[in-house]
Amino acid sequence: MAESGGSITKYKVLQIQNRYNVSASDLAEQIIQGLPEERFEVTTAFLRGAPGEGEPRSRASRSVYFGFSKAATKGLRLRVLWVLYRHCRRERYDAVIAHRFKPINAFMLLNFLLRIPACIGVLHGLGEYDRRYRRWELHWLLKGCWRFVGVSRAVYEDLSSEQGANLPAEHVRRINNAIDIDHAESLQHPGNEARRRLGLPDDVFVFGTIGRLVPVKGHVHLLQAFASVAPQAPQAHLAIIGEGRGRDELEALIDLHGLHGRVHLLGAKDDALQYVRAFDAFVMPSLSEGLPLALLEGMSGHLPVVGSDIDSLRPILQDCGGRVFAVGKPEELAKQLSALLALSPAERRCEGDTAYAYLRRAHGIEDFRRQYRELVEELVVRH
Structure with a gap:
């Protein structure tokens, strides 16, 4: 945790995505807007890619571009895991928001060592855990610090139903995608x-x-x-x-x-x-x-x-x-x-x-921001 203004605690939040993607409709940016700067210090990170000249930057207080190749993020991803581990050990985040399967899976593995108290995995599509091995690994790695967000009714049901990921109800939330x-x-x-x-x-x-x-x-x-x-x-x-x-x-x-x-x-x-x-x-x-x-x-x-x-x-x-x-x-x-x-x-x-x-x-953006803020607060305060 980072101290700010003496008695006010600022929580350090890492939001991580697979590929660089910052635009006017980018919902990861809207999540950042929902985390007020006086209480949250947000770092946004991308495993692959970086903005070119004239391309937009994140509104987060800091951006990290790890610069991995597409090949490096496939398979065992050992180098990716090692770099993320060193980064997180140095920064000591209070919360991580991981978008899509690869970043989620990486942090489910790493958090056995990192012990970040608040972990949120955001699923944007259906069928991420259709493969039997992925479902088994998900349940084996699942800890009380994890919450999974479905971005629509369909994705939420895919995460919670027996035919889908079959996650326990207390680990799944539905926060509809939204636009400003x-x-x-x-x-x-x-x-x-x-x-x-x-x-x-x-x-x-x-x-x-x-x-x-x-x-x-x-x-x-x-x-x-x-x-x-x-x-x-x-x-x-x-x-x-x-x-x-x-x-x-x-x-x-x-x-x-x-x-x-x-x-x-x-x-x-x-x-x-x-x-x-x-x-x-x-x-x-x-x-x-x-x-x-x-x-x-x-x-x-x-x-x-x-x-x-x-x-x-x-x-x-x-x-x-x-x-x-x-x-x-x-x-x-x-x-x-x-x-x-x-x-x-x-x-x-x-x-x-x-x-x-x-x-x-x-699908209003204010409600979207509020729900993510409350979810982060719930997890970090509980810890």
Whole structure:
């Protein structure tokens, strides 16, 4: 513990992630904001990567970039464990917040020696403990100092159910992922300006999505669904913000269906949420997700939302008045796209406003910050 101002104790907190990732929507940064500087001294650390020139830095009081290669973080990770051990022995942290499996697993091993009193593992996706060996190791290493956070109802249930990690109830918490709604809205360009910046036409209906161009995001199914709707809806366009190894396959589908000029692969964009008002409806066709922030960002733009019926999306879409289709079924998605096109502008605004109201109720950033602060306080004070 670090002393500050005589009688006030400042707790030293390490927040660690696998790869460097600092952005306006980064929830690790929001956790830091929830830990007031007068009571917490936060160090943020990344096993891999570091910011380049002009890239954002963390708001933590200190940042550590360990600089490991991808290969070094695989397998036994002995060098990683040794460097982390030496760092933590020197710094004597009161709490560690580890994001995703590799950092969590490293600290579950190390804490047999370090004995950090407050350990929080944040799981962002499903199936991290599907492998029998991982489940066995998790339970063997589990100590009373550990709490595991599921970032959505689905991830929470995956951690606590017998079919998932099967963790005892006292070790699992649910803290919904969130966005800073006010900040998101302050970044968003008006619709016409957002379209101008993206090179989209003004006088069309745009279905939009944000996500890496990888198979799990379901863009192939979205494009197939759009291809079946497009002949009857010449005013409709599809825009995808994101980049990845799936671009060639999507471009081939655009060629196959003759959709040049109507499907726009816009590439990766910094703080992509600033462009959501370029869309008339937001579509999330993912095959698997933890809790996709892009969907929440779509809601922040007062957009009607459509998504697949995977476990992490279905309850959100049902609660927000969104539209659901059977995952991996482009013909079902096409029906939802057609239904949105058939709505009047007022009806679409109503759907978007309903989704926005839900976002305010269930995924506000202030509640998110408070829950993490209270969890850290609970563990360090108990010790």
